[in-house]
Amino acid sequence: MLTDIEIAQSTQPEPIVKIAEKLGITFDEMEFYGKYKAKLTEELIKRTSSNNDGKLILVTAINPTPAGEGKTTTSVGLGDALSKIGKKTVIALREPSLGPVFGIKGGAAGGGYSQVIPMEDINLHFTGDMHAITSANNLLCAMLDNHIQQGNSLKIDVKKILIKRCLDMNDRELRNIVAGLGGRVNGVPREDGFIITVASEVMAILCLADSIDDLKERLGNILVAYSTEGTPIFAKDIKANGAMAALLKDAIKPNLVQTLEGTPALMHGGPFANIAHGCNSVRATKLGLKLADYCITEAGFGSDLGAEKFFDIKCRKAGLKPSAVVVVATVRALKYNGGIPKSELCVENMDALKKGIVNLGVHINNMCKFGVPVVVAINRFGTDTDAELSYIEDYCKSMGADFALSEVFAKGGDGGTELAEKVVAAAEKPSDFKPIYSDNLTIKEKIKTVASEIYGADGVVYTTAADKALADIEKLGAGNLPVCIAKTQYSLSDNPELLGKPEHFNITVRDIRLSNGAGFVVVYTGDIMTMPGLPKSPSAERIDIDSNGKISGLF
Numbered sequence: 089m090l091t092d093i094e095i096a097q098s099t100q101p102e103p104i105v106k107i108a109e110k111l112g113i114t115f116d117e118m119e120f121y122g123k124y125k126a127k128l129t130e131e132l133i134k135r136t137s138s139n140n141d142g143k144l145i146l147v148t149a150i151n152p153t154p155a156g157e158g159k160t161t162t163s164v165g166l167g168d169a170l171s172k173i174g175k176k177t178v179i180a181l182r183e184p185s186l187g188p189v190f191g192i193k194g195g196a197a198g199g200g201y202s203q204v205i206p207m208e209d210i211n212l213h214f215t216g217d218m219h220a221i222t223s224a225n226n227l228l229c230a231m232l233d234n235h236i237q238q239g240n241s242l243k244i245d246v247k248k249i250l251i252k253r254c255l256d257m258n259d260r261e262l263r264n265i266v267a268g269l270g271g272r273v274n275g276v277p278r279e280d281g282f283i284i285t286v287a288s289e290v291m292a293i294l295c296l297a298d299s300i301d302d303l304k305e306r307l308g309n310i311l312v313a314y315s316t317e318g319t320p321i322f323a324k325d326i327k328a329n330g331a332m333a334a335l336l337k338d339a340i341k342p343n344l345v346q347t348l349e350g351t352p353a354l355m356h357g358g359p360f361a362n363i364a365h366g367c368n369s370v371r372a373t374k375l376g377l378k379l380a381d382y383c384i385t386e387a388g389f390g391s392d393l394g395a396e397k398f399f400d401i402k403c404r405k406a407g408l409k410p411s412a413v414v415v416v417a418t419v420r421a422l423k424y425n426g427g428i429p430k431s432e433l434c435v436e437n438m439d440a441l442k443k444g445i446v447n448l449g450v451h452i453n454n455m456c457k458f459g460v461p462v463v464v465a466i467n468r469f470g471t472d473t474d475a476e477l478s479y480i481e482d483y484c485k486s487m488g489a490d491f492a493l494s495e496v497f498a499k500g501g502d503g504g505t506e507l508a509e510k511v512v513a514a515a516e517k518p519s520d521f522k523p524i525y526s527d528n529l530t531i532k533e534k535i536k537t538v539a540s541e542i543y544g545a546d547g548v549v550y551t552t553a554a555d556k557a558l559a560d561i562e563k564l565g566a567g568n569l570p571v572c573i574a575k576t577q578y579s580l581s582d583n584p585e586l587l588g589k590p591e592h593f594n595i596t597v598r599d600i601r602l603s604n605g606a607g608f609v610v611v612y613t614g615d616i617m618t619m620p621g622l623p624k625s626p627s628a629e630r631i632d633i634d635s636n637g638k639i640s641g642l643f
Contacts, residue, residue: 092199092643096207099348107346111178111379118344121215124206127341128354128375136378142176143411143515144377146460147386148395150451151587152577154430155420158199158467158497162416162504163386165202165496166465166511168349169504170382175512177351178380179204182358182368182388183343184211185218185286187258187620190628195642200497202504204345204353208639217294218256218285218358220339224307224332225254225290231328232312233268236276242321246278248314250601252618256285260621283618287363290332292572292606294340295357295369296405303340304333306605311564320564322604342372349501352380361388362577363618365397365608370406382515389577391415391451392542399458400523400538401570401608411515412461414507416494417448419472419480425588434471441476445483446589450580452489454542459520463510464491470498490514527568531558531600534571535611539595543580549596554612557600561609566602573611574618582614 090098101124108118108126117132147163160181167179181204184196189211197207204210213219229251236244255262262282268275285291289310297303308324315321323329342356356372359365366388367373376383387394395413403410419441420433426444428437448464455462464484466477477493484491492510495503525537532548539545550558561567578584581593599612622628631641 092195092203093207093640095201096203096205096348097638099205101205101346102350104344104346107350107352108344111352113344113379119341124345125209125215126344127215127338128344129341133371133375136375139378141377142381142383144373144408145382145384145511145515146395146398146410146413147384147416148391148413148451148455149389149416150421150447151390151392151425151579153421153424155418155424155433157416157418157421159386159416160196161199161202161497162414162465162467162494163384164198164204164347164353165494165501165504166414166507167351167353167384168202168347168501169496169508170384170511171349171351172501172505173508173512175508176381178376178383179347179351179353180368180372180376180383180385181353181355182386183214183217183355185284185358185360186212186256187284187286189642190631191258191620191622191626193627199643201348201500202496203348204355205348206345208642210345210355211642212639214355215343217339217343217356220336221288221290221294222254222256222285224335225285225288227332227335228310228312228323228328229253231326233275235326242325243315243317244313244321245316246276249278249312251310251312252280253282254285254288255282258284258620258622260619263617263619281619284360284620286358286360287618289603289606291357291359292364292603294336295359295365295367296402296606297340298370298374298406300333300337300340303336304329306607307332308605310605311602340371342369342375359388361394361397363574363616365401365572366394367398367402370402373408374406391454392580393575393577395455396524396538396542397572399521400525401572403521404523404570405607409519409521410460411519412463412511413455413458414463414465414511415448415451415455416465416467417480418467418469419476420469422448422480427587436473436476438475438479441479444588445480447580447587448480448483449487450544450589452484452487457524457541459522461514461517461519462489463507463514464489465494465507466491467497468493468495531561531567531569531571531609535573535597538571538573543595544590545581545593545595547594549594551596551598554597554600561600561602564602564604566604566609570608571611572603572608573613574616575613576616
């Protein structure tokens with residue numbers, strides 16, 4: 089059996105010019121990164137702005153498990169399947185972060201015969217967007233520290249600096265550091281730390297900005313510190329936003345690549361959904377809607393994280409109206425939610441499936457609360473039995489949810505045509521989309537709404553530090569912003585050990601931070617970290633390159 093990278097390397101991609109032609113994109117509307125990658129220009133965005141919008145389809149999933157759910161694989165396969173049945177389709181995905189590529193996941197471009205290519209380039213540097221975001225963020229940090237070093241005319245309190253440096257790599261050693269050691273010439277000593285690039289506000293801003301001017305304004309509005317007198321200090325106060333925007337002038341342009349079957353794919357931006365808003369860029373999504381009849385996008389992790397933020401932050405801010413949502417589930421993951429260890433998931437276990445399937449039920453119900461038609465994609469694995477698959481189908485019927493068996497991993501687009509037909513039918517139904525909460529609620533009311541309506545929590549508990557941070561945010565007049573809740577992806581609760589459908593629990597908010605430029609408030613729950621660490625046996629140990637430049641070990 090071929091590995092993902094072997095399948096990708098055995099496929100000859102079409103020149104990106106040919107892929108662009110499928111969407112009516114001209115040669116002059118692309119900036120080329122070799123034969124198979126291109127950035128799309130402002131001229132294209134302006135030219136197509138008056139086009140009618142296609143239908144927006146969101147792909148999400150149940151809570152992730154070590155068994156894997158195949159959300160990106162399903163997104164890619166659904167796009168290929170829609171193309172197979174004659175629909176003009178584009179896929180809009182996030183770019184992989186190097187952290188997970190070298191950590192646990194090993195790659196993030198789909199799998200099997202439903203992949204986006206060139207997968208090695210996509211997973212390793214791609215077009216440099218992540219590096220540009222890292223540089224822009226760290227330029228801001230450098231200019232802030234330089235301002236303090238050069239006299240500190242803004243009276244910045246070194247104990248109240250909010251911005252952290254970032255790195256697109258899992259590195260726990262950098263979570264908490266002391267900077268500026270070595271005497272006065274080397275800076276002012278202070279506690280500092282790093283977050284992973286995809287958790288940075290600069291990443292969120294890039295994904296929510298709709299133009300260079302909007303990008304620059306949002307960057308200038310980043311709250312970086314407070315003065316010794318309690319005055320808020322923004323990036324524009326230290327005159328950093330112009331240079332930051334200059335570093336991001338190419339990164340703001342969407343990237344065009346292709347699937348194994350030649351379906352166009354826009355990959356742009358990559359915030360994590362457990363610590364950020366978890367969606368690809370607004371620019372790529374809006375452009376995809378102008379270029380095709382169907383735009384397939386995804387949101388990170390389970391629907392309690394990625395989909396909720398897609399609806400409540402991205403769609404709210406960008407004025408998007410999704411036509412349907414696909415919830416991906418697997419027999420294996422549902423049995424894991426039923427308490428079976430990963431080593432036993434290949435054996436039929438109806439009791440575990442019946443116990444764990446309540447997790448799927450929560451996600452179906454939650455998506456219905458947003459007023460969008462729901463289709464369940466049952467992502468088939470070779471070890472699934474007919475009895476197990478039939479049980480999930482019967483459960484979906486009992487929930488009133490349409491469903492389809494998906495075999496896109498093994499068969500590509502041909503394995504997803506039933507799913508594609510169900511999605512087309514769902515997208516033709518009325519969509520009464522609405523966010524789960526209104527703008528005029530307080531921040532605590534918004535947090536309570538998400539915690540109770542989406543997570544199923546009994547209540548929300550705030551630490552003293554969280555209450556103080558919230559009071560500071562409300563003093564700045566930011567109490568009307570949407571909330572971006574940072575929570576474990578493994579459970580509907582903030583405790584990763586509580587699988588299935590947890591009951592009788594509270595969500596604990598330990599800190600709240602204002603992402604003023606992005607336009608939302610980040611709410612930190614449980615033990616969530618913004619700089620992951622590498623596992624005991626990281627994927628990096630198995631990634632290699634031979635003397636001919638052929639990469640191996642990515643998956």
